[in-house]
Amino acid sequence: MKRAVIVGAGIAGLATALRLGRDGWRTVVVERAPGRRSSGYLVNLLGPGYAAAERLGLLTALSARQLGLFTTVLVRADGKPKFTVPSAIAEAALGKRTMSVFRGDLEAALYEAVRDRTEFRFGTTVTSIDQGADRVRVVLSDGTSEDADLVVGADGVHSATRRAMFGSGHRVDLPYVVAAFPVGHPVAGVPESSATTFIGPGRTAAIVNLGPRRSSAFFTYRSADPGSQLRRGPVDALGAAFGDLGAGVPDALRHLERDPADAYFAAVSQVVMPRWSTGRVVLLGDAAWCVTLFAGHGAALALAGADQLGAALERRGDDIPAALTEWEAGLRPEVTKRQALAHRGMRQYAPPSRFHVWLDDAAIRAITLPGVRGLVRRGIERTSR
Structure with a gap:
């Protein structure tokens, strides 16, 4: 049985644990925080993100938590309305295969789906990562160590995994x-x-x-x-x-x-890197490509990235470095496009x-x-x- 250590218990880390667990991997999720965290902002799942949620079996759980579409009123500083954008406009623009949920509800659905398939180490950090040709040894702050076939750094925009394996200077x-x-x-x-x-x-x-x-x-x-x-x-x-x-x-x-x-x-911040993997260590989600809230699609890209990573690993079998290279080549164009759209979003939001x-x-x-x-x-x- 292949083994993976996943650093980070956010959307990217939980989705990776879910996909790899379903493919027969033994997974350990290491999370710095003492327990699961949640936050209240909305995330939109559409396009590849919606398709990934469907393949991961999340739609039933999320459908009970989805917020649906709503009317938006553009207002002046004193609160007086400028004009109204009816919910039907958003529905007509986005189509049927889309879903809006709170980030915390998406994380909760992922956790419930994966909690019996993985081992969680909350309140724990990675002390060192040493990789050889066939294995990676991960030493943890609780004094234990794990030998793994793959290490996934899904620990966010301030990723310690990224700093340890790729150095600094990638966050903009x-x-x-x-x-x-x-x-x-x-x-x-x-x-x-x-x-x-x-x-x-x-x-x-x-x-x-x-x-x-x-x-x-x-x-x-x-x-x-x-x-x-x-x-x-x-x-x-x-x-x-x-x-x-x-x-x-x-x-x-x-x-x-x-x-x-x-x-x-x-x-x-954005994260811009020339490569997302080295050997058997790979970054995923904001740790690898943070597109910012201005671009949207952060949660969708995390789900799609995890799902596509699992698919590449399944196709390549034991050749994990080749699977990581193939996965990145397939996903990078979408990430590059979203990062470019973030600059348009900055002008729109500010x-x-x-x-x-x-x-x-x-x-x-x-x-x-x-x-x-x-x-x-x-x-x-x-x-x-």
């Missing part, structure tokens, strides 16, 4: 901060079953009100010094950046003050000027026109393949 830090967190109650100031979105120069605030335990907030803004923002903490930094807004933002910020531990609050805000508003209004709607859907279908 960008002048933006993002925050997302669940709001446990219906959000005051946002109509039920809808979202309000404010987009202004250098910042975006989106509040989704889908009822108890289904509502969330998303913020992003440009900052010349993201590190200083992180040191301030989410309550202070977001209050200063968005405290002047209406339309659900005050209620969301009050919730954050009561429970800041639930917030995902981070600087924005427009440089009021003129750019006006241009974006005009583009969004155009989507509501029947003829343009069809063009948008065909464009989404092409970029989702």
Whole structure:
């Protein structure tokens, strides 16, 4: 039986453990945190990500947790509506093979699917990785070691596996901060079953009100010094950046003050590498190619990457390095495209000027026109393949 050590218990790591476990591998998942973590921002599964979720057998579990489509109201700073984008527009643009869920619910579905197929080592880190021609020895912080055929570094944008095996210099830090967190109650100031979105120069605030335990907030803004923002903490930094807004933002910020531990609050970075594997060690997900929240598709790429990795390993049998090379050649074009799209997303989420805000508003209004709607859907279908 082949053995794999997977570093990281996020979406990429859990999906890899699920796929390899179903293919007969013995897997050990090593996670620095003392237990599973969750976060409240929405992820969209479409294209390869939806297909991977289907092949991994996740759709039934996720269907009970999916958020569905909702009306979006573009608002001014004081909360007054500019215009509305009905949910039917999103449905027409995205098609049927798409699903929106909270990241934490996707991780929970993966964990439930894999918990009896893998061994978890929470509160544990990798001390060293030494590989020979046929095996890799992984020494862990709990004093144990594992001999494996494959090591998968799925430990995120700040990957220790990447630093240990590939060195530093692969993370590209960008002048933006993002925050997302669940709001446990219906959000005051946002109509039920809808979202309000404010987009202004250098910042975006989106509040989704889908009822108890289904509502969330998303913020992003440009900052010349993201590190200083992180040191301030989410309550202070977001209050200063968005405290002047209406339309659900005050209620969301009050919730954050009561429970800041639930917030995902981070600087924005991409990871750009010339190669994702060396010998029998491979990086997957944000550790290898972080595309940022501006590009979307991060969760979808993690699922697709894990599923396609399993398929390549199955085809190549014992020739693991050849399987890793084949896998990367197949996936890299999609990753490259998503990373390029992230730069467009930065301009959309943090427009440089009021003129750019006006241009974006005009583009969004155009989507509501029947003829343009069809063009948008065909464009989404092409970029989702």
